[in-house]
Amino acid sequence: MRGTLVTGVAVALAVALAGCTFTVRGPDDVVVTETPDTSEADAAALAAEWAAEYETFVAEYGAEAVGIELTDDDARAAAAAAADRSWQRLQEQFPDAVRPAAQFVAWTTDTPDPESPLVRCLEDAGIVIDRGTDENGESSGIGWSAEASEQMLAAFVCVDVAYPHRPKNLPVFLDWVWNYNTHFLRPCLEAHGLPQEPIPDHDEYITASIGWAVHWSEDWETDMGAEPDPAVAADCRYRQ
Numbered sequence: 001m002r003g004t005l006v007t008g009v010a011v012a013l014a015v016a017l018a019g020c021t022f023t024v025r026g027p028d029d030v031v032v033t034e035t036p037d038t039s040e041a042d043a044a045a046l047a048a049e050w051a052a053e054y055e056t057f058v059a060e061y062g063a064e065a066v067g068i069e070l071t072d073d074d075a076r077a078a079a080a081a082a083a084d085r086s087w088q089r090l091q092e093q094f095p096d097a098v099r100p101a102a103q104f105v106a107w108t109t110d111t112p113d114p115e116s117p118l119v120r121c122l123e124d125a126g127i128v129i130d131r132g133t134d135e136n137g138e139s140s141g142i143g144w145s146a147e148a149s150e151q152m153l154a155a156f157v158c159v160d161v162a163y164p165h166r167p168k169n170l171p172v173f174l175d176w177v178w179n180y181n182t183h184f185l186r187p188c189l190e191a192h193g194l195p196q197e198p199i200p201d202h203d204e205y206i207t208a209s210i211g212w213a214v215h216w217s218e219d220w221e222t223d224m225g226a227e228p229d230p231a232v233a234a235d236c237r238y239r240q
Helices: 040-061 072-093 117-124 149-162 170-191 202-210 230-235
Strands: 002-005 129-133 139-145
Touching: 040 170, 040 230, 072 149, 117 129, 117 149, 170 202
Parallel strands: none
Antiparallel strands: 002 139, 129 139
8 A cells, every 4th residue: 555645735636535535646747748849929829728718617617626525524424434445445455354443533634744643643653654855855745655464454544544634525526627627627738739538428437436446647648757848737727
C-alpha cells in the first residue's frame, strides 16, 4: 500500500470522498514533447478564447462543486462504511489478519501538515514518511508506503479509522467533475494539441467511480522527461 498526502488541492479530485481518493495531476505534471509552432499572437488568442470558455462553464456549472458537505453524523457513517470496505480489501491480502480495535479520533485535512496527528500515527507504527520539498525548500507533499502485514494493519488504523478524510457527497461532487472534464478541461487540452481519450458517459462515470471500476486521467504526453508547459496548465485552469 502506498499513500500520498498532497499539499494543495488538485483540480477536483485530490480529496478523499467516502473513503475513495481520486487524484488529477496538477501543473507540475503537464508535459508536452513537441512545442507547437505558433506565434505569441496565436497563443494569446487561444488563451483569450479559453478564458471566455471557462467563464461560460462557470456561469452554468459553478467554479467548484456545491452541495457536497455532509452532516457530521452522515460523514462519520460514510467514513465507517469506507473503513469496512478497506478492511475487506486488506483481508483479501491477509486472510488470517484480525481487525485491530481502533476508533475515530479526528478528521484529517486535505493538506495534512508534516507533523499532523495522522503522520505521527503512521510514524509511531514504524512507517517511514517521505517529506517532499520543492525548489524553495517548502513542503510539497508527504508520501509513505507499507508492505508488511503489520504495517498494512497500522496504516489501516491510522488512515481509515483514526484520522480519515472527511467524506463528501460523492455523487454531487462527481457530477461537477464530469461536467468540468467534459465541457471544459478536455476540450481545452485538445484545442492545445493534446488529444484525449473519452471518459465514460455521465451515469456510468459516477457509478463506476464510486465502485472503483474506472480509472482515467488526462493525456498529456508519454515522455515524462519532457519539460512541463505551464501555459497549457494556465489556459486550461489546472489548479493545485
